[in-house]
Amino acid sequence: MDEVIISKAITDSYLKDLLDSMEVDVAIAGAGPSGMVAGYYLAKSKVKVAIFERKLSVGGGMWGGGIMFSRIVVQSEAKGILDEMGISAKQYQKGYYIADAIEAVSTLCSRCVKAGAKIFNLLSVEDVMIRENDKITGLVLNWSAVSLANLHVDPIGIRTKLAIDATGHDAEVCRIVARKTEAGVEVRGEKSMWAEVGEKAILENTRQVCPGLLVAGMAANAVFGSPRMGAVFGGMLLSGKKAAELAMDLLKKTKR
Amino acid sequence: MDEVIISKAITDSYLKDLLDSMEVDVAIAGAGPSGMVAGYYLAKSKVKVAIFERKLSVGGGMWGGGIMFSRIVVQSEAKGILDEMGISAKQYQKGYYIADAIEAVSTLCSRCVKAGAKIFNLLSVEDVMIRENDKITGLVLNWSAVSLANLHVDPIGIRTKLAIDATGHDAEVCRIVARKTEAGVEVRGEKSMWAEVGEKAILENTRQVCPGLLVAGMAANAVFGSPRMGAVFGGMLLSGKKAAELAMDLLKKTKR
Amino acid sequence: MDEVIISKAITDSYLKDLLDSMEVDVAIAGAGPSGMVAGYYLAKSKVKVAIFERKLSVGGGMWGGGIMFSRIVVQSEAKGILDEMGISAKQYQKGYYIADAIEAVSTLCSRCVKAGAKIFNLLSVEDVMIRENDKITGLVLNWSAVSLANLHVDPIGIRTKLAIDATGHDAEVCRIVARKTEAGVEVRGEKSMWAEVGEKAILENTRQVCPGLLVAGMAANAVFGSPRMGAVFGGMLLSGKKAAELAMDLLKKTKR
C-alpha cells in the first residue's frame, strides 16, 4: 500500500474520464431522479452521456421522502420503471405504490452508472456555451466548492450535442439561458400543489425549450408554470425516460 | 392521485418502520462504507439491524474520492467484497484496484437496503442509553435538523442488543461514551497518514470497546490512535464485514 | 420507566393525531393570538380544526408586549374575550385595560387546546393545495427545521374545507397564493401606525380573500393595506372570533 500510487491512480483515472467527457452527445445538469433515469436510458442505448451534479451526493430531495419520512409514492403508470431498476415497492392503496426513498435513490444511481453514464459530482453548471442564434452547444462548469468558498476562479467549458436541464424546482440552466442569452426561454415558476394535474403536465413539459436544450423533471413544470406534486415521483421518472427518448430522436435527426 | 393519500401512505409506512426499529438486535451509527457493509452482512444473516445516519444522504466522504476526484482505491484483500456487491473495479497496478466512487457508494447502499437493513437518514445519535455498569443498551436519537436549526427539542431512546459506532474520524458514539459514562472508553484520535499500517490496524481495532458497543471503520482507528489511510477503502470494507461477524458471535453468546 | 415505551407512546400518539388532522374542516396557519382565538371558538362549536405553527412556541409577538415590556393593552370592546378566557386585566384609564402578556398568551393557548383545537408546532405552511379555478383546498406543510437547516426535503399536503391565514404581518399564506396561483389575491402591506383606524379596519378586513381562504389578525390589515396598531390586541382577538364565525357560516353553506 503506497500512498503515492493511490494518489496517482485516483488522479489519472478521474482526469481521463473528465477529459473524455469534455465532448459528449448528451450532458445532463443534475443527478436527481429524472436526470439519473434519463442518463440510464441514454447510456443503455449507447449514447455518450455525462451527468454533472452540484452536490457531493446524487438524488436531490428524494432521500428525505416527505417531511423527512424517507418514503416515496409512485403511481401505477411508473411502476414499470421501478421494476426495470429493481426497486421494491408495496401497494398502499389501489394505484399508489410506496417505496423506501433510500433504496430508490441508491438503486437508481447504481443502475445509471453501471449502464455507462458518467456522473461527475461536486461540479456546478455556472453557464452555458452558445453559438449563432444562441444555440446551446455546451455547459460551463466549475467546482461547487469554488462558489461555496467564495473564491474567484474561472470555469471551463465542455461541448455537448444536447443538454438536459434536470436541476429541479430551480431550473437553473433554463434560468441562465433566460438571463444571459437571447434564446427566448422564460421560466414561469411552478404553481401551487395539485398532484393530479402536475403529474400529467410534467410529461407534456418534458421537451426542447430552445435549440440544444431539453428540460426534464420538476424543472419542466417550473419552466412552464405547472403545479408541483409533492412526494409522488412517478411523473419524475417518466419525464426522465421521455427526455432520453426525445434526446435520442434529436440526435438521430442531427446525424442525418 | 390524491395528495392526502400520498401524505398518509408516507407517514403510515415510515412510522411503522420507525416504531418497529425501536427494538433491534444491532443498531449502527453512521451509514458510511463500513456501516453499510456491516448492515449488509448482518441483514443477510437475518439479524434485525437499523442504521442511523446524520446526513440527508448515506456514504460519508466516499462520494468525493480523493480531493474531489471521485475515484477510490481498493486493495486485493477487499476485492471480494466489491465482487459480492457487484461493484466494478479495474486494476491500476498490481494489488491496486480503482473504482468509481459514485457507483461504489450507491451500489453498497442499494445492496444493504435490499438485504433487509433499515436505513434511517437525517437522524443523529445524540447520546446512548445505559444500564448497570454503564452497559450500552440503546441509542438516543434526534432529527439532525433539530441541532442544525438550533432548536431545543428532546430526543427519544431506542433499544439495541449491540451498537456499532461507524461514524468515521469523529468516533461520535465513542466520544459520547467517553464523556458521559464511566464505561472506560477513550478516544485517542487518529494518527498521521500511513496507509500500510492504517489498513492493517483497522481490522485489529474493529472490536468491542465496552459492553454493548463495537467500533468499525475509521472510528476504530480514531479510538485506538492508529494512522489514517486516505482514499483507499479496502480496510474500511473489511472492517465492516468483521464488525458484522463479531456482532453475530456476541448475539449468539447472549442467547445462550 | 422504560425509554422505549416512552418513545413509542410519543410517536404513536402524535402520529395518530397528525394522520387524523390530514383532513379537517378548518386549517389555521399561525398560532398567534388571532389564530388561537379562532381555533378556540371553532373547536368550542365542534368544528374539526388544526392550527399549524412555524415556531417551537405559540403566541408570536405577544410574549414581548411592547419593546420587551411584557404587557399588552386591550380596549373595552374586546374585554369580553379576556373574560371568557379567564385572563385578568386591570383598567389603566377608561377604555384601556392592561394585561400580563405572558398570562394572556399562555392562557389563550391552554384554553384553545382544551376546547379541542389541535395545535401542531414546528410545522411551516410552505404552499397551498389548489383545484379548479385556483380554489384553495389544502395546506402544504413541512418541518420548519427543514428550511432552517437548509435541507432539501419535500413537503406533504393536507386537505381542509377552509384555511385561515393568521400568520401576522407577513400574511405568508396570502403571499404564496398571490405568487403561485391565479386566485387574484394581492397583499398590499400594512400602513404606518394609527391604532384607532387599524383596530376598526382589522374587523372589516377579516374575510374571505378567495375561495377557500380567509384572513385574520394582522395578516388581514397587511392584505388590505390598513394601518398597524402596535401593542394593543383588542382588534386581534375580535378578528379571531369573527374569522371563526365567518368560517362556520361558510361551512354551513357548503353543507347545504
Place this chain on the structure above:
Amino acid sequence: MDEVIISKAITDSYLKDLLDSMEVDVAIAGAGPSGMVAGYYLAKSKVKVAIFERKLSVGGGMWGGGIMFSRIVVQSEAKGILDEMGISAKQYQKGYYIADAIEAVSTLCSRCVKAGAKIFNLLSVEDVMIRENDKITGLVLNWSAVSLANLHVDPIGIRTKLAIDATGHDAEVCRIVARKTEAGVEVRGEKSMWAEVGEKAILENTRQVCPGLLVAGMAANAVFGSPRMGAVFGGMLLSGKKAAELAMDLLKKTKR
C-alpha cells in the same frame, strides 16, 4: 385608542412590576417546567417569587415533546401535579400517561402566573450577587437581546433571599457560581440516558448547592452527574414542587 396612552400603560405597568421584583423572597432562573411548577407552589403559598427567562417564550424544550412530536410522557407519581394544574393526560400503558406538550406547557404557565408568580421573559441571568463567604444574595440580569446583538451593556442586580437554578441541562447559574465564586459548587454534567435512575435521582438532587442557591429540574441532574431521562417529565414536575417546599422551609428557618 391613543397610541401614547398605550405606550405609557405598558411602560408604567411593567416597570412597576420590575422595580417591585428587585427584592424578592425567591428568584428562579428559567421558566421551564420545573421552574414554573416551583413558581406555582411558592406563589400559591404567598411567597414573593419572580422567574427570569432568557427566551421570548417560556417552557424550554417541553414544546417539542420528543423529536418534534409534541407529546410528553408522565408517570403515575406525578399525575397528581397534572391534575392539580388541570392538564389532561391519557394512560398509554400502565404507569405511563401521555399528554399534549402544548397544552401542558401553556397550562403550567397560565396557572403559575395566575397563582401570583411574576415571570420576566427576555432577561438572562448573567451572574450572581455575592456577600461574605460567597453566599448568593441576588441575580445579575441583562436583556438577552444585549448578548444576542453582541452589544456591550452593563447588567443590573436584584436581591433575593433564595435563588433556584432551573435552567435545564446547562445549569447556567451553577456554572457561573462554579467559575466566578469560591462557593465550592461543581457541575459534573448529566450522564447518558437511563430514565428509571434519572427520574429517581432528580428528586434527591433537588437541593441547596450552596448558601442561597437551590437547584431543580434537569439542572439538578447536571450538577450531580446523574443520568438524563428524555421526554418523560414526571421527575421534572416533582423536582419543581420539591424545590418550592425546600425553599419555604429555608425561608422559615431564616425568619426565625
Place this chain on the structure above:
Amino acid sequence: MDEVIISKAITDSYLKDLLDSMEVDVAIAGAGPSGMVAGYYLAKSKVKVAIFERKLSVGGGMWGGGIMFSRIVVQSEAKGILDEMGISAKQYQKGYYIADAIEAVSTLCSRCVKAGAKIFNLLSVEDVMIRENDKITGLVLNWSAVSLANLHVDPIGIRTKLAIDATGHDAEVCRIVARKTEAGVEVRGEKSMWAEVGEKAILENTRQVCPGLLVAGMAANAVFGSPRMGAVFGGMLLSGKKAAELAMDLLKKTKR
C-alpha cells in the same frame, strides 16, 4: 453601595425620562452631527426635544473622519458653529479648517445634552404614526437589539409635533414614509461626490418634506438626489442649525 439601590436609581430615572419624552415638540431620528446640532439649538430655545439613536453611541460616521483617519474638514461658513460649541480647529489652507473628529463629535454631544436635549440611544425608529392625510404625528420605536437579535417584539409609539429625519445617507424615516404612507415623499438617493455642489444643496434640501416631517443632514441630499460631499462637515452642521430654525418657525405657526 447597595446593588439594588443602583438598579432602582437607574430604572426609575430612565423611565421617568422615557415616559416624559413620549410627548415632545420635536423628535429627531438619528444622533449624528446634524441631528445633534439641531437638538442643541432647539433645546437652547427651550423647545422640548428628544433624539432617538439606533446605535449604542452617537455621532454616526463622524468618528472615523476620512478612511479611518479621524480628522474632519469644516469650511469657513460653518466655523461659527464650531466656535459656539467650543470645538478647536486649525486652518489647513484658506477656507479649510481641520478638526479632530473625536473632539468634534464628543463635544457636540456633550453640549447638546447639556443644552437640555434628551438623547435615547439603542432605540430604532421602526415606523411613524400617522393621522388624516398621512400627517406624521409620531415615531414608532423599538430597541435596536430586538431586530439585531432577530426577535419578534412589538414597538411603541410616541407623539411629536414635528419629526426630523437626521438618519444620514439612508434617510430611514423618509423611506418608511415613502413606502408605508400616501404622503407623497420620494427618496431619490444621493448622487456621486461633488463637495462644492453638495454643500450648497444640503441647505436648500433641509426642509419640510410632508406635514410633520423635516429632513436634515445627508438625509436631505439623499431625499432630493443631490451629490455627496465626503469628510467635509460644514454643510451638515449648518443643515442641523437650519432644521432647528425651521422647526421653531413651524411650531410657532401651529400655536397660533
Place this chain on the structure above:
Amino acid sequence: MDEVIISKAITDSYLKDLLDSMEVDVAIAGAGPSGMVAGYYLAKSKVKVAIFERKLSVGGGMWGGGIMFSRIVVQSEAKGILDEMGISAKQYQKGYYIADAIEAVSTLCSRCVKAGAKIFNLLSVEDVMIRENDKITGLVLNWSAVSLANLHVDPIGIRTKLAIDATGHDAEVCRIVARKTEAGVEVRGEKSMWAEVGEKAILENTRQVCPGLLVAGMAANAVFGSPRMGAVFGGMLLSGKKAAELAMDLLKKTKR
C-alpha cells in the same frame, strides 16, 4: 471646496499626529471611562499621552447604562471628578448620584481631548513590545478592521515609557503579556458582583503589574480576581485618576 484638498488635509493632519505618537510617555489601551480619566489627568499635567481604542467610538459599556437604560450611578467619593469634568448629577439617595450616561461619556471624552490627550480610535492593541527581562516598552497596533475583516496584515510598534491597560473586563493587554511573555502577569478573572467590595478593590488593584505596565478600571479587578460592580462608575473614575498619578510618579523616578 475641493475634494482633493480635503483628502490631503485629513491625511496630512492625521499622519503627523500618528507619527508623533509613535513615541510617547504614556500609552493607554482602551478609551473607556478609566482610560479617558487617566488620559485627562496625564495630559493636564503635560505628560505626552496617547489612547488607542479598538472601537469606532469611545466610552465602552458606559453608553448603555444598566440594561440599556442609559443612566449611571456614581457614589460620593467620585462626585468630585464629575464636578471637575462638568458632568451634571442628581442625588438619588444619600451617597448615590445619578447621571445621564450619554452626557457623562461624551463630556469625559471632550474634556480628555481638549486637555491634550490624543485618542486614536479604530486601532487595536494586538501585542506589546518587550526588551530585556520582558519589560514592556511599547504597544503593537493594527487597524481593528484588519481582524474584523479577517485580513492577514502585519502590525506596527510604537514606543512608550509606560503603558496602561484600561481595556475593561477582558484585560486584553495583561492577557497578552501573560500569554506571550515571561513577565509573570496572571489574569485571574473578575468575580461575581459585590459592588461594595469591588469598588474598594479597584483602587488597590490599580497598580503596576510588571515593569512598564499599569492596569486600571475593570481590567484591574479582572487581573486580581476582585468582584464586579455593575453600573456604578465611581471606582472606575477614581481608578483612572489613580493610574495617572502612579504613572506620573513612575515617570519622575525614571527621569532621575
Place this chain on the structure above:
Amino acid sequence: MDEVIISKAITDSYLKDLLDSMEVDVAIAGAGPSGMVAGYYLAKSKVKVAIFERKLSVGGGMWGGGIMFSRIVVQSEAKGILDEMGISAKQYQKGYYIADAIEAVSTLCSRCVKAGAKIFNLLSVEDVMIRENDKITGLVLNWSAVSLANLHVDPIGIRTKLAIDATGHDAEVCRIVARKTEAGVEVRGEKSMWAEVGEKAILENTRQVCPGLLVAGMAANAVFGSPRMGAVFGGMLLSGKKAAELAMDLLKKTKR
C-alpha cells in the same frame, strides 16, 4: 533594528506616495490582468498612473486558472505581450499557448510596478467624483476593510484626468456611474460563453463610456453585453494595452 524606525519608515513612505497619487493622469480601478497591462504601458510612457485594488493581492481570478487548475491559455495574437513581460508559454496546439497562471500574474504585477505604476491594494472604489455634465473627474476611495468590517467611515476623493474601469465581470465603476449619475452609462451584463466572439468583442468594447471614464478587460464585455470567454486571457491583455493607448490619445487631446 528599532521597531519605531520601522513603523515610521513604512508610514512616511506610504503616505508620501498616497498623497502624491491624489492627483494623477490615469487612475485604474482593479489590478487584474487588463488593469496591470494598462498600468504597465501607461507608466512605460511616463504617464502618471495609480491602480486601486480592492483585495489584499492583485491578479483577480487569474491565479486560479480554470477550475483551480492554475494554468491559462493565450492565443497567438497576444503572445507578444507575454514575450514583452517575460512570461514563458508553451504551444499546446497551433494558436493556443499555455502558461503557468502564477508565473503570469506575478510577473505582470512585478513588471507593472517596476515600470512606475503605483499599485494601492486594500482600497475600494466606492464612488466617483463628478463635475458639470456628470464628467468623471476622480475616484472616491475607502479601505476595503471598512465595508468588510461593516464600519461606518467616510471615504476620500482623489482627482484623475481619466479613469479606467478594469474591475472585471462586475464593472463596478460603470455600475456606480449608471446608478448615481446622469452620464448615460448602462451595464448590460456579460452574455453566455463564446470564446471566439468574446475575444473579438473585448477589443471593440475597450473604449470611453462617458467623459472621463474608459472601460477595459471583462468589464468592457459586461458593459456592452458581449459573451464571456473563460480561462483564455489573450483578449484581456490586448484590452489592457488598447486602454493604455486610448488613454494616452485622450490625454494628448486634452492637453492641446
Place this chain on the structure above:
Amino acid sequence: MDEVIISKAITDSYLKDLLDSMEVDVAIAGAGPSGMVAGYYLAKSKVKVAIFERKLSVGGGMWGGGIMFSRIVVQSEAKGILDEMGISAKQYQKGYYIADAIEAVSTLCSRCVKAGAKIFNLLSVEDVMIRENDKITGLVLNWSAVSLANLHVDPIGIRTKLAIDATGHDAEVCRIVARKTEAGVEVRGEKSMWAEVGEKAILENTRQVCPGLLVAGMAANAVFGSPRMGAVFGGMLLSGKKAAELAMDLLKKTKR
C-alpha cells in the same frame, strides 16, 4: 478559439505537473516570503521542489506591509537577496531599506517560478505522511475549498524527501506533527515583539525539527518561542535562503 481545446489544455497541463510533483525532493508548505525564497534557491540548484499554498494568491501577509500601508523594511544583511531578485529598495535611514510590498512579493514569486519551483495554490496541507519512528515522508493535501465549503472529502498524499514548514505564525505543519505523531515536536508560540532579537533568532531557529521536516520563516520563531518582528522582512528572506541550504546539505547526506 475553441473552448474545449482551452479546457483540455488547462486540465492536461496542470495534471501532468501535479502528477509529476507527487514525488519531489523538497515540498514546501506555504508560499510566503521565506517559502518562496527557499523555493527559489532550491530550484536554482536544480533540486526538484514544489510549494503548496493554501490561499488563492501567494505572499501571505507581505502584501499589506504594516497596517495596510504596503511598504516593508529590510535591513542591510538581507539587501543582497533583494538585489539578487531585482527588487528595488531605498535607504530610509542607515541600515534600514524600504521597499514596495507589492513589487517585493510579486517579483519574489515571479523569480521563484522562473527558477523552476512549482507553486500549487489553493491546496492545503491537512496532515503529513509518516513511516517508522514518525519520520516525515510526505504531505497530505486537499483543496482549501473543501474545508472552506465544509465538505467531507478525503485528501491525497504526496512523497517528499524533505518538507519545509513555511506557513508563518501558525506553524501549521509543526502543529500537526506535534498533535498527530510521536515525533517530539512542540510549538511554543511566538513571543511579543522585539525586532532585534527576533531577527537574530529566526536564523538560528531555521533548522530541522524532526527527521524529514525543516522549519523556516515566522514558523521557526513560533516553534521555538522567539519574539515576533513586525513588518521587517530581512530575517524572513535570510531564513528562506538558509532553509534551502540546509535542505541541500541534508539531501546530499541522504544520497551518500
